[in-house]
Amino acid sequence: MRPGGGALMMGVTQLSKRVRHELTYLGYPPRAWTVPRSRDGIPVLDVLIVGGGQSGLGTAFGLKLERITNVRIIDRCPRGLEGPWRRFARMREIRTPKEVTGIDFGIPSLTARAWYEAKFGHKAWQRIDRIPQDIWRSYLDWYRDVLDLAVENEVELTSIEPDGDLLLAHLRHSDRIERVHARKIVLATGFDGSGRWRAPPSLVANLPAERYARTADDIDFRRLAGKRVGVLGAGASAFDNAAVALEAGASRVDLCFRRADIPRVNPLIWMNFAGLLGHFAELTDLERWRFMRRILEELPVPPTQDTFWRCRSFENFAWHANCDWKSVRDEAGVAKVETEAGTFSFDFIIFGTGVETNLSMRPELAPIVRDIALWRDRFTPPPGEDSDLLANHPYLGTAFEFTEREPGTAPYLGRLHNFTFGAMASLGLTGAAIPGTKYGVRRLVDGLARDLFLEDSAIYYQDLLGYEVPELESLESAVTWLDRFLSDTINPQKLIDQLDPAVLTKGLHGKRASRQPDDKPATAATTSPQRVRAKRTVAYAWPKSTGERAETNKHTKAKTSRQRAKYGPSE
């Protein structure tokens, strides 16, 4: 027992050991099972995961648990800077309750809480209400390392196109373009992965680039010291950015929004219950539309109390309701903003106007965007319930796969899975939201495994027909079998290692092991054909890292599925 801790207190190193040990308990069934493919002599990936944030990492781990290991994960950001954390998430703490779980897949020692307690102590955990955002990112760094998830950083997906029965991805490295074929691609590309951060075009048309930024941009807040800053938007990020500008010494911050009041109710918190998180996708289109119209159209995510007070504590902060911006122009280095409530003069503007869901804004989808069905293609809302915002969302299948705008024209879309915030209209709070990962990542991984299996069902059937590994290996007596086995294959020293120590002691004292009434014959008790075979064949090993996998793949690729059948399931 350590001071301040409980009996279970341990450091991060010990926790990592525990995670690795616990994973050995979850090794069933052990066999990597997907059928290798190649295109032009080059191996084809089973899954390419684009995005090394929490969603990409969780998906990669889920696939490992399903023994799908022919996978790559790429991210265009440098290591440790994936996602918004440590970059443009400018709140102190994540807004989600600290107890949230998900990418741990139910393994207690993999949870954020286990890691936090190991690093800072149990009492420290009790003291916090929410997890600081850079700490959340540190947890993700540990998660990636302890699970040996090989993210390839600073590699960007630039485009996707169909190529026969596969997808072809173009990946930009610092020094080259790589073409990769994959059976499946998962877009775990984040909050703006189905669109882009918005700055209303009519408002920025007459502004020089140095006069404004969006909340997701890199903003050098030190340069705002002594400046008048205007923020447009009433949501959480607008307030986060206003707070940082004030703390950096802005002479004044005016936060303006169209609504009559600051939003106070967070619909994402309401959504945190298992029924909805797990089964939203099973609602009818009309039901889904109605839920999401209320959540996405009518209830923007409010600032947290902490952020609001960060702003409120400055006398040079003001917020303006009913203050829609009509136009913005640049006058001698000052942005003049005409609003319903009068004219403002700003030295710098931050647009906290959120993300626009619009697939045509994603360069990687440019070659295929016309094939993809949106809600507007599939669903007509009842009169008075229309929503352009919702209608622009992709209409996804049950495992986040894109669907065809014209049925039958683009079946390859079933290989492309959209695990971004844009999935919300179809599948609820799942992709790109911490509370959604618990159900979302599982749904995605199940769907990927299902599709990979079903696509090759005929091959697995042939595999079964060719399966000839006998469970009953010998019709000889155990003693005869063992004698032959010893002389053929087994190093006697290894066999001694397998013997029961009690039996071995008797043997060493010159007693026949089988003489005691309760004893089985020594050989049969300790070294049946099954036991020897079990030791000889592969004991479960955690799926390998990329480097090791490349080595293994050389062997795997060399075998046809027929050959694998010959070697049997434990190969």
Ligand SMILES: Cc1cc2nc3c(=O)[nH]c(=O)nc-3n(C[C@H](O)[C@H](O)[C@H](O)COP(=O)(O)OP(=O)(O)OC[C@H]3O[C@@H](n4cnc5c(N)ncnc54)[C@H](O)[C@@H]3O)c2cc1C
């Ligand atoms: C400012 C902000 C605050 C948030 N706060 C909370 C919160 O408090 N609680 C909560 O539950 N949720 C919050 N979210 C929502 C959500 O949890 C985060 O967006 C989270 O980061 C989503 O994880 P992800 O892995 O899906 O995406 P991300 O973490 O965004 O990771 C996506 C990754 O994809 C990479 N990528 C994108 N395009 C490409 C490409 N073409 N090629 C290669 N890589 C690419 C990016 O570099 C990025 O690292 C917040 C979101 C934002 C933007």
